[in-house]
Amino acid sequence: MNTRDSLLAALVATIWGFNFVVIDWGMADVPPLLFVAIRFTAVLLPAIFFIKRPDAPWRSILAVGVFMSLGQFGFLYVAMSAGMPPGLAALVLQAQVVFTIVIAAGVLREIPSAAQTAGVALGVVGLVIVGVGRGGHVPLTALALCLLGALSWGIGNVVSRAARVPGGLGLTVWSALVVPIPLLALSLAIDGPAAVTDALTGFGWPAAISTLYTAGLASLVGYGIFNSLLARWPSSAVVPWVLLAPVVAMASAWAILDQRPNAAEVGGGVLLLVGVLVALRPRGAVQEEQDLVEEDLCLT
Template structure:
C-alpha cells in the first residue's frame, strides 16, 4: 500500500470507530432494523442520481449489498440492541479481519505473507485479551449476532475485492439500492407493524443526526474509500487497518459514555495497534517509497478481474 492509501485506511478506521458510539446514541427508541433501513435510504438518495452505476453485473451489486450492508449491519444493530456495548461491538466485529483473509486465500488465492499472518495473530490476541477482560457480562446471543456480522462483512470484503471496481463510491451507493426494502420487511416481521410505527414516531433530532453521520461519513465516505482500497490492494494489506477502529470506539465510549476501559482493554488495544503495524510492514518495498509493485505476486490475484466486467447496456 502507498503512504496515501495508508492514511486513507487510518481515516476510515477512525470514522468507523466513532460510528459505534453514534449508533448507540441515536438508536434509542427506534427498532434496530428500521433504524438501519432509514440509514440506507439516505445512502441511496440523492447519491444515486449523482453517481454513475459501476460497470459490474447486478448480481455483484446485490452480493455486496447483501453481505456488506444487510448482513454486517443487520446483525450488528440487533446485537447492540440486545445489549452489546459500543466499544466491545467494535472489537468483536473485527473478527472480520480473520474471516476476510481466510476467505480471500481460499477464493481469490491471495495468500497472506508471513508478516501479515503474524500481524493478524497479534491483533486477534488483542481481541481475545479485551474480550476476556470485558465480555463476561455480555449476553451470549448478542455476542453471536456480532460474530455473524463479522462473518458477513468478511464475505462482502472478498466480493468487493473480486469486483475490482475503481470507484469505491459508486459500488457503495449502487449496492445500497438492494438494502432498504429487505430491511424494512425484516423490521415488520421481527418487530411488528406497531413497533415500526412507534419507531417512526420516535425518530427525533438525535436519531436524525446519528443517521446523517452513519449514512454520510460511515457509509458514503468510509465505504467509498474502503472499497477503492480493496480494488487496488490485496485484502490482507487493507483489512488489518480496520483493527484500529475498536481503539477509537473504546476511547470514544470512555469520553462520551463514561465507559472506562479496564487494564485488559488497554493492553488488548495496544496489541491491536501492534498487530496492524506488523501486518503492514510487508506492504512496503525496500527503499521506503511505499509504492506497490505492478508485477503479479505468487499466490495473489493481480491479473484480470474475477467477475465479468464487459460493457453492458444500462
C-alpha cells in the same frame, strides 16, 4: 500500500470507530432493523440519481450489498440492541479481518505474507484478551449476532475485491438497493407495525444526527474509500487497517458514554495497534510490484 492510501485507510478506521458510539446514541427509541433501513435509505437517496452505476455485473453489486451492508449492519444493530456495548461491539466485529484473509486466500488465492499473518494473529490475541477481560457479562446471543455480522462483512470484502470495481462510491450507493425494503419488512414482522409507526413519528434529533453520520460519513465516505482501496490493493493489505477502529471506539465510549476501559481493554487495544504495524510493515517496492503483477495474472 503507498502513504496516501495508508492515510486514507487510517481515516476510514477512525470514522468507523466513532460510528459505534453514534449508533448506540441514536438507536435508543428506534428498533434496530428499522434504524438500518433508514440509514441505507439515506445512503441511497438522493445519491443514486447523481452517481453512475459502477461498471460491474449486477450480481456483484447486489452481493456486496447483501453481505457488506444488509448482513453486517443488520446483525450488528440487533447485537447492540441485545446488549453488546459499543466498544466491545467494535472489537468483536474485527473478527472480519480473519474471515476476510482466510476466505480471500481460498477464493482469490491471495496468500498473506508472513508479516501479515503474524500481525493479524497479534490482533486476534488482542481481541481475545479484551473479550476475556470484558465479555463475561455480555449476552451470548448478542455475541453470536456480532460474530455473524463479522462473517458477513468478511464475505462482502472478498466479493468487493473480486469485482475490482473502480470508484468505490458508486458501489457503496448502488449496493444499498438491497437493504431498506428487506429490513423494513423484517422490522414490521418482528417489532410490529405499531412499534415501527411510533418510531417513525417520534424520530427525534439524536436519531436524525446519528443517521446523517452513519449514512454520510460511515457509509458514503468510509465505504466509498474502503471499496476503492480493495479495488487497488490485496485484501490482506487493506483490511488489517480496520483493526484500529476498536481503539477509536473504546476511546470514544470512554469520553462520551463514560465507559471506562479496564486493563484488558487497554492491553488488548495496544496489542491490536502492534498487530496493525506488523501486518503493514513495508515489503519493498520490487516485491509489491511483483505481487500486483501476479495478482493481475491470477484474476484475468
